[in-house]
Amino acid sequence: MRRANAASTLLIAGGGPVGLTVAALLVAHRGLAPDTTVRVLESRPAVAWDPDTTGARVYALSRASQLILDSLGLWQVILGRRACAYRRMRVWEGEGPDGRAALDFASADIGEPDLGHIVEDSLLRHTLQEFLARFGNAQVDFGVSIESVRSTNRGIELGTSEGETVAADLLVAADGGASRVRTLMGLPVAACDPDQTALVAHVESELPHAETALQRFLSTGPLAFLPLADGRSSIVWSLPTAEADRLTALSDAGFLDALQAASGNVLGRLGPISQRARFALRTVHAQRYCAPGAVLTGDAAHSVHPLAGQGMNLGLLDAACLAAELGRARHRGDGYGDLAVLRRYERRRKGDNLTMLLAFDALDRLFRLPGSAAPLRALGLGAVDRSRVAKRLLMRRALGIDHPVLRPLRRTAA
Ligand SMILES: Cc1cc2nc3c(=O)[nH]c(=O)nc-3n(C[C@H](O)[C@H](O)[C@H](O)COP(=O)(O)OP(=O)(O)OC[C@H]3O[C@@H](n4cnc5c(N)ncnc54)[C@H](O)[C@@H]3O)c2cc1C
Structure with missing residues (x-):
């Protein structure tokens, strides 16, 4: 492999939020050698963000x-465009959030202004695309997908859907849960x-969301309401696929009736509703995050259940960690694609990602256990709700405030 201080090309497969963030951190923090080029290949067209309409996909960041x-100077841009802070989070099972089987989190309890923000996928991508366009050594190609990958003694060689062959020192897979690169590299999951x-x-x-994220655990899976800046709430309703099929086939009025019942009327009368979208849920964890010249990030490395809204957050931590390790490789004179460099990233991220993945999976299973387990769950939820220490720990963990990956970024931002 070549040393990172020679002219190099870093390729990123997938221009989703994680791939674009890896690219942005690499070019913005100047951790790379001067003549290193970062190129992103994205199979879909460029995203346009619509200031008048809230996009269909949102994330709790x-x-x-x-x-x-x-650290990229983009948070204020996003806030200035559209985002909704949530300052409380209420999680419950059974009749209502005021019952025994409930948890109530408030940012004020840990001296924080909020517990996170709801941000549109299209806004995140658009802002990152716009940012990358400022850098001469960054290039994003849309409508191009990766079709083949081959290891060479200088790094990696890719074949694209446009018939182009591209050589790179490192291939970063950020191509989502069904990662083609992961399959082509033979990395097991x-x-x-x-x-x-x-x-x-x-x-x-009917009732305002009051900047509160709500989640009701039902025997079929969780139903979440995330507050939007336009006053509406974004629902994420996880269901057995046959039930999701049945609900998808309903008219808006029929669907709203089912949603009303499932919501336990926590937001009063619901409706009207936007167009509905559906996502098959799959829990995936790559057993290895790297091979010589290639590394996995974001959903390509781990897809987690959306019940805790953490998949994107974990992916952005991957991005920050990988950018930091590649910067270190350059300072040490190692090659970007060296297995030792990529393994350091893997060691720093794998345990964290796996812990979260197993925790969400266990939570999902726990709440889908039959009704006889409900008293035990109520006891557990009640005990956590009464423990200030446990709640503070959970909130700080979910916010990711103390995450070690953030330390170098705090120094950059300072
Ligand atoms: C219903 C739902 C709600 C969620 N809510 C939250 C939340 O509130 N908070 C949170 O943190 N996470 C949430 N998540 C998880 C989050 O969506 C994912 O973790 C996140 O999208 C992963 O980002 P990514 O960039 O790794 O992958 P993706 O967003 O999937 O992007 C991958 C990109 O790669 C491109 N691509 C694919 N194949 C190729 C190829 N061969 N060549 C080139 N390009 C390719 C795709 O077009 C895509 O743009 C939710 C997930 C679901 C399903």
Whole structure:
């Protein structure tokens, strides 16, 4: 492999939020050798963000994600465009959030202004695309997908859908949960198909969302309401796929009736509702995150259940960690694609990602256990809710405030 201080090309497969963030951190923090080029290949067209309409896909972004974007100077841009802070989070099972089986988190309890922000996927991508366009050594090609990957003694060689062959020192796979690169590189995964599908839509409500994220655990899976800046809430309703199919086939009125019942009327009368989208849920974890010349990030390395809204947050931490390790490789004179460099990144991220993945999977299973387990769950939720220490720890962990990956970024931002 070549040393990182020679002219190099770093290729990123996938221009989703994680791939674009890896590229942005690499070019912005000047950790790379001067004549290193970062090129992103994205199979879809460039995203346009619409200031008048809230995009269909949104993410609950943690403080850790906020700090990563802030280190690029992009957090204030996003806030100035459209984002909704959530300051409370209420999680419950059974009749209502005021019952025994409930947890109530408030940012004020840990002296924080909020517990995170709801941000549109299209806004995140658009802002990152716009940012990368400022750098002469960054290039994003849309409508181009990676079709083949081959290891060479200088790094990696790729074949694209346009018939181009591209040589690179390192290939960063950020091509999502069904990662083509991961398959082409023969990197094995542990996967679990829970036969669940998430239904997503934005809905108006009689009662204001009051900057509160709500999540009700039902025997079929969790139903979340995330507050949007336009006053509506974005629902993420995880269901067995057959039930999701049945609900998808309903008219808006029929779907709203089902949603009303499932919501336990926590936001009063619901409706009207936007167009609905659906996502098959799969838990995937790559057993190895790297091979010589190639490395996995974001959902290509790990897809987690959306119940805790952490998949993107974990992916952005991957991006920050990988950018830092590649910067270190350059200072040490190692090659970007050296296995030792990529393994350091893998060691720093794998345990964290796996812990979260197993925790969300266990939570999902726990709440889908039959009704006889409900009293035990109520006891557990009640005990956590009464323990200030446990709640503070959970909130700080979810915000990612103390994450070690953020330390160099805090220095950059200072
Ligand atoms: C319903 C739902 C709700 C969620 N809510 C949250 C939340 O609130 N908070 C949170 O943190 N996470 C959430 N997540 C998880 C989050 O969506 C993912 O973790 C995140 O999208 C991963 O980002 P990524 O960039 O790794 O992958 P993706 O967003 O999947 O992007 C991958 C990109 O790669 C491109 N691509 C694919 N194949 C190729 C190829 N061969 N060549 C070139 N390009 C390719 C794709 O077009 C795509 O643009 C949710 C997930 C779901 C399903």
